[in-house]
Amino acid sequence: MLWILYLVFISIFVKAEQIEERRPFFINCGSDSVTNAEGRKWIGDSLSTGNWSLSFLGIMVSTSSIKGDAEYKFLYKTARIYNTSSHYNFTVPPGSYCVRLHFHPFLFAGFNPNDSLFDVLANNLKLVSNFNVSGEISWRNLINNSSSTSLVKEYFLNVNSYELLIEFLPSSGSFAFVNAIEVIPVPDAIFLGFVRKVGNSGFVAPLGVGGHGLETMYRLNVGGPVISPSFDQLLWTKWETDERYMFSVNAASTMTNISNISYVSPNDSFFAPLLVYETARTMINNEVAEKRFNLSWRFEVDPNFEYLVRLHFCELYYDKPNQRDFRIYINNKTAADDYDVFVKAGGMNKAYHEDYVDAMSMQIDTLWVQLGPDTLASTPGTDALLNGLEIFKLSHNANLAHGPDKINGDEPGAAYKRHKSKSFLAAFSAGFAALITISLASAALFFFKRRNVANQEKPLGWHPLSLHEMMGSTAKARLAKLPLISTSSTPCNRIGRRFSLGEIRAATANFDQSLVIGSGGFGKVYKGEIGNGFLVAIKRANPFSKQGLTEFETEVDLLSKLRHRHLVSMIGYCEEENEMILVYEYMANGTLRSHLYGSDLPSLSWKQRVEVCIGAARGLHYLHTGAETCIIHRDVKTTNILLDENLVAKIADFGLSKPGPTLDHTHVSTAVKGSFGYLDPEYYRKQQLTHKSDVYSFGVVLFEVICSRPVINPTLPKDQINLAEWALRWQRQRSLQSIVDPRLDGDYSLESLRKFGEIAEKCLSDEGRNRPTIGEVLWHLEYVLQLHEAYIQCQVDNSCTKSSLPFADFSFILPDTNKVQGETSSNAEGETISSLQGRSVQSLFY
Structure with a gap:
């Protein structure tokens, strides 16, 4: 030996x-x-x-x-x-x-x-x-x-x-x-020492690359410019700017100080260049009476992994302790409270970092990092500060990949193991010849079996309808013969027609790019033609989209149960060869947004805009009250309001929708989903979803209809970036007409515009309990339309004076919806006709 x-x-x-x-x-x-x-x-x-x-x-x-x-x-x-x-x-x-x-x-x-x-x-x-x-x-x-x-x-x-x-x-x-x-x-x-486990009472655990492989997911220079690799001669790392990841950029201010910054310890120079610590973001509203706002960054990540969150700090302003205390939240859990950068670093202009680890579940693919005021702190101004941010994914069972662990029958690291075997054999070839022979034979047999298994297995597929327990051979045969729209309530028929992939390819000329009429996180939407020239919209999932399976299931499940004039109807679906495709009725006039800005389509008149808002409100009202259970759309925006050939508005895209709370609950606790600019701040803060979250988003839509501009536009001055905040300031000054889309050219009555603005203002109340229901919003939009039509009639008669308007100018008092509905009659599609004190008004929804 x-x-x-x-x-x-x-x-x-x-x-x-x-x-x-x-x-x-x-x-x-x-x-x-x-x-x-x-x-x-x-x-x-x-x-x-x-x-x-x-x-x-x-x-x-x-x-x-x-x-x-x-x-x-x-x-x-x-x-x-x-x-x-x-x-x-x-x-x-x-x-x-x-x-x-x-x-x-x-x-x-x-x-x-x-x-x-x-x-x-x-x-x-x-x-x-x-x-x-x-x-x-x-x-x-x-x-x-x-x-x-x-x-x-x-x-x-x-x-x-x-x-x-x-x-x-x-x-x-x-x-x-x-x-x-x-x-x-x-x-x-660089990856040694101890790290704090988030939400585990400050528990610390050792961290080391020896026990983990890590993937860099994000590296941000918070509040500063891009830092190119040439500024980091140790690791040649690149630092991005953080704007695109912030929940609300204009809610934070930037700070710069390039004098006398140094590292707390020599080892800190390994982690980030000094340029990272020369800039920072702080809170812009730290002196408000109710300190509820946080600096927030949102990141898309792979589920079912642990993540190392590295925060870089350097106090650039205060030269004494206890001047800036704040809390650190990761994934809406407290990572640290009563945090004072000056105290942690031991002085001003001293750079260091803090590490935290948190695990993502299989259902969560969004990681939040938030810094906010500590309301219990006794500091003069509860504020927060951050200079840099890095996020690393930690390996699990020698795996950093978000996908299958095998490919082509080869084991992970097969070449590495083979190469090490060759090196080992070079040193011990004389004594282990027989062992080599046996090992090679076993490896060959193992490889052969693996290859057979791999050849038998299909590529990774979506299999989206397995949850419906209806994909047996008999059910498939029945579904293939269904008419274009199925209204049967039996479980095996509720989804509608199942199209073959061949039919879909024929309808879209093999997914011809010239037929693309839209795209989103789920995938592309094609204009198609089925049957005898029947136009449809065909939404094809991008196989690399992280939204696919969940959204597909949600849309199929919800739209197969819902039928309403102001909801886009699902005609059928296709699930073949790992494709996930949904087929909808075709909406000839596209999205509401395309008629407001960003395209060459003709502008909508004021009356058309109000009618579109009424139609969208009817669709939402049906979701909230007319379906079997309350359904919260969760992604109300102008791109999800579609217009047919007659400019009738219909709500679309139910991929993020959730059933509302049951009678004994006030909300649904769920991870935050939605679109920036439209997201309900109360839902964002508390992660408590209610139907009032849709009302907030609809309020943003109303201001978007008035102003015809994007809800978030980073190219504008700071106070104009966020449409909701900007328009709300003008509305509260009762000067909304100053920012109205100039293409309307005064073709509206100030009375109807004022009432329209009041509705939007109420919808954007910070707390859900102060917002109207969508039914109440709908009632007042009907009133806006009547004010405008009365104004137009006065113009025709050349007799327009305020006293001639047939409706009283009352302030925004939310009606009792039980009284508003009065006598109702409903048809099979959920239509409701309302009357108010004997005077007929338009139906709340069709």
């Missing part, structure tokens, strides 16, 4: 002698040249050295031009494509490393990056699974409202041996590609 140990020590010693001190590798993939840029030397991967090698050369591809404003243009003109498994082998000393993978898809020969699907592993750590670069870029652009054409994936891991293998494993029939790779040694201290 001594000679065996001797061989081991000799092998390790020789390997160590071959390695220089820890240094970075910057690899330009698909290149055979050396490029010096941003203080770094990028080596083409065709020029492998003794310190690294490439197992399979694959295919070198290049392009003469870069699409879009790519940051690393000099790198992204080349790439290396693999149609079989391959790996880069780096000879490195043990320790912690940062690995960055650069992707910039471009077309070359027969390789379309949209068809690329692959896994990437680093040693035994799975980084991505069934990864499609184009889909990931599209999804990030959608949620971040950006237009990037490239993607950088950054990871941290620990290397225990002297080898780092980065493997690329393409899916069967597909290929993998990469444009550039960075391998950078990092100080072990």
Whole structure:
């Protein structure tokens, strides 16, 4: 045995002698040249050295031009494509490393990056699974409202041996590609020490890259500009700005101080450059009477993982303790209270960071970071401050990928394990020949079985209707023969017609892009034609959308139960070949927003706008009161109000809808969902959803109808960015006519406009209990229309004076809806006709 140990020590010693001190590798993939840029030397991967090698050369591809404003243009003109498994082998000393993978898809020969699907592993750590670069870029652009054409994936891991293998494993029939790779040694201290568990009474636990792999999800310079990698000579990290992730940018102010900033300890210099600590965000309304507002950032993340949230602090203003106390919330749980940056750092202009860890459940894909006033603190001004923010995903069972764990029958880290086996055998080949033979035979048998299983398994699919317990062969046969609209209440018939994928392809000319009439988080919407020229809208799920399955289920479940003149009708669906497709009635005049701004469509008159609002209110009123149970839409906005050929308004998109509270409850506790600019602040603060949340969103719609501008416009001055806040100030000054859409050109009565503004103002009350019901809003909108029609009639008769108006000018007093309804009669579709003191008014809803 001594000679065996001797061989081991000799092998390790020789390997160590071959390695220089820890240094970075910057690899330009698909290149055979050396490029010096941003203080770094990028080596083409065709020029492998003794310190690294490439197992399979694959295919070198290049392009003469870069699409879009790519940051690393000099790198992204080349790439290396693999149609079989391959790996880069780096000879490195043990320790912690940062690995960055650069992707910039471009077309070359027969390789379309949209068809690329692959896994990437680093040693035994799975980084991505069934990864499609184009889909990931599209999804990030959608949620971040950006237009990037490239993607950088950054990871941290620990290397225990002297080898780092980065493997690329393409899916069967597909290929993998990469444009550039960075391998950078990092100080072990960057992820060592203790971290606080959120919501666990301050419990602290050890953190280390040795026990986890980490993926960088977000890195933000809070309140400051983009910091390019050239400003960080240690790790070459890029810091984004934080505006796009803030819940309300104009609710925070920025602070800058570039004098005498230093780190609390020398190790703190590893975590962020001083530029991060020179800027910060603070609260803009810290002196209000009721301190309820928080600085809030929202991030899309992968569910079912733990996340490390790293907050960077530096007090830039106060030079004494107990001047700024606040609380830190992560995922709406208290991470720290009575937090004083000055006290924690031991002075002003001293930079440091705090780490927190929290776990996301399988149902939650949004991570919130909030800083807000500590109402119990005795400080002069309860305020909050943050300089920088990082979010890292922690690996689970050696996996960072959000997807299946196997591909092509190969185990995660197979190449890494094979390579280590070869190194081991080189040292012990004489004594273990028989063992090698047995191991190879077992591996071959294992691989063969795995491959058979993989060939038998279908690709990852959605299987969206499994929850309905109605997809047996008999039910499928019945559904395929259903008419276009099914009104039967039996469970097996309630969904409507099931279209084949062939019918959908024929209706959309094989998803012709010229037929796209809209797009969103779920996917694209196509104009289609079925039967004898019957026009439909066909919504096709993007397989890379994180909204897909839940929204599909919700829409199918709700719309199969609802029929109303002011709700968009679902005609049917398609579920074949992993597609999720919904078929709706076609709305010829598109969205309400497209008639207000952002298109060349003709402007709506004041009367048409009021009638559209009335129609939308009728649809919401039916959801809240006319359905079997109260339904809260949760995403009321002008893009979800559609207009048919007669400009009749209909509510659409029920993917976020939720059943309302039962009789013995006042609200539904749920994670915050909705659209920025329309979101009810009370729902956001308390995570308590009520039908009054829809009323708030509808109030924003009313102001949008008046002003014809986006609800959030970051290009405007600070006090105008948020439409609701801006319009509400003008309304409270009783000067709403100053910001009315100029295209209306005075074609409205001031009385009707004033009443319309009062309705919107009531809808935007901060507390739900002070808002009207949607039925009350509807009643007053009817009154607005009557005021306008009376005004028009006076104009025709040339007899317009205030005294000639047939309706009294009463203040906004919410009516008793029980009295308002009076005698009602209902038909099968839920129609209700109301009367008020013997005078006929328009029906509350159809």
